[in-house]
Amino acid sequence: MQLQDKVIIITGGGQGLGRAMAEHLAAKGAKLALVDLNQERLDETVGLCQAAGSEARAYICNVANEEQVVATVAQIAEDFGAIHGLVNNAGIIRDGLTIKVKDGELSKMSLAQWQAVIDVNLTGVFLCTREVAAKMIEQKTQGAIVNISSISRAGNMGQANYSAAKAGVAADTVVWAKELARYGIRVGCVAPGFIETEILAAMKPEALEKMTAGIPLRRLGKPQEIAHSVAYILENDYFTGRVLELDGGLRL
Numbered sequence: 389m390q391l392q393d394k395v396i397i398i399t400g401g402g403q404g405l406g407r408a409m410a411e412h413l414a415a416k417g418a419k420l421a422l423v424d425l426n427q428e429r430l431d432e433t434v435g436l437c438q439a440a441g442s443e444a445r446a447y448i449c450n451v452a453n454e455e456q457v458v459a460t461v462a463q464i465a466e467d468f469g470a471i472h473g474l475v476n477n478a479g480i481i482r483d484g485l486t487i488k489v490k491d492g493e494l495s496k497m498s499l500a501q502w503q504a505v506i507d508v509n510l511t512g513v514f515l516c517t518r519e520v521a522a523k524m525i526e527q528k529t530q531g532a533i534v535n536i537s538s539i540s541r542a543g544n545m546g547q548a549n550y551s552a553a554k555a556g557v558a559a560d561t562v563v564w565a566k567e568l569a570r571y572g573i574r575v576g577c578v579a580p581g582f583i584e585t586e587i588l589a590a591m592k593p594e595a596l597e598k599m600t601a602g603i604p605l606r607r608l609g610k611p612q613e614i615a616h617s618v619a620y621i622l623e624n625d626y627f628t629g630r631v632l633e634l635d636g637g638l639r640l
Contacts, residue, residue, distance in 0.1 A: 389531055389622055392417035395468040396622070397461075399451050399516055400478030402429030404585045405536070407436070408611030409475055409618050414442035416619060421464040421471075423447045423478070451478045451512030461519040465527065472531035473622055474520040476513040476557070479536065480505060481587070486548045502549045509553035514560065517575075521568055530572030532628075534621050535561050536614075537579040539635045554579075558631050565629030574628035576621035581635025583609040604637030 396413055400406040401422030407429075410420050414437035422437075422444060424430045430446035437444035445467060449460040465471055482501040487494065517533055524531060540547050541554040561577040568575060582588060582599055588608065591599075600608060617634050621627050 389472065389625060391619070391622060393419060394472040394531070395419045395421060395464070395470055396473040396475065397421040397423060397464060397471060397516075397520060398475045398477055399423045399449075399512070402426045402433055402446075404587075405580070405583065405611050405614050406475075406477045407433045408615040409477065410437050410444065411440060412612065412615035412619055413622075414438075414440040414444065418442060418473075419468060420444040421447060421468065423449050423451070423460060425450060451516055452507040454515055457512075457515040457519055461516070461523055465523050470527055470529050471520055471523055472529055474516060474533045475618055476516055476533070476535045478512055479509045479553075481547070481550055483546050483550065485546055497548060505549035506553050509550065510556045513557050517560075517564060521564070521571070521573055524573055525571050532574040532576065532622050533564065533568075534618050535575070535577040537561070537577050537631060539579055539581045539633070539638060541579060542639075561631060562629050569628065574621075574625070576627050576629070577631040578614060578617045578621070579631050579633045579635070580614050581609055581633075581638045583611060583614060585611065602638060603635075607636065609634060609636060 396418045398406050398409055401410050402424035410433050420437050422430055422433055434444045434446050447460050449456045482505050484497045486497045513535055535557050537558045538554040540551045541558050543551050558577055561575050565575040617632055
């Protein structure tokens with residue numbers, strides 16, 4: 389799919405990886421519908437995309453809320469006239485051990501911690517994929533959906549909720565690729581390793597150094613490298629039903 393003038397939705401598009409994706413796709417001529425919960429960050433990203441010469445609009449939406457997703461996708465389709473792609477990037481973390489014993493005191497991961505991550509990182513991906521695919525089929529437009537999984541889908545200590553959600557995203561990528569191929573809709577997935585984002589930047593230097601030492605390439609990935617991979621999946625018309633691992637060779 390040539391990206392010039394194609395309408396691409398990016399969830400979590402206000403900052404971090406979503407912003408990097410938006411800027412990269414804008415430079416290729418795509419029109420961006422950016423979805424997030426932070427209006428200020430969204431406006432900043434819209435400005436960056438417009439500076440790159442692309443049309444971009446901001447939409448406030450909680451991807452875990454069915455009514456909001458349905459309304460937002462309908463509004464985007466009305467505003468742009470068509471939808472050609474979706475990047476399911478929105479996500480949160482609520483890390484913690486399932487069971488933790490410290491100084492003789494036992495604590496547990498709360499159901500709220502578990503449910504919040506599943507709601508956004510898995511149910512949100514389902515809702516956005518369902519609504520965008522339905523709209524594309526209704527409009528008879530072809531294109532691609534790119535899900536963002538994680539290296540943690542293999543199982544990462546302290547991330548029972550996040551790992552479960554990201555494993556589900558990877559599995560559903562295959563399901564949806566099979567289901568939607570008949571409509572000309574491809575579905576791919578990127579599984580990033582440790583990437584230079586605001587979350588990692590807040591880590592203690594010694595912890596970050598230890599993390600980096602385990603990566604064969606001896607460095608963190610850059611947001612632009614993830615954006616490049618997303619663009620590759622959108623552009624390559626024979627890529628579907630597969631997970632593109634971008635982790636510097638790291639294996640958990």
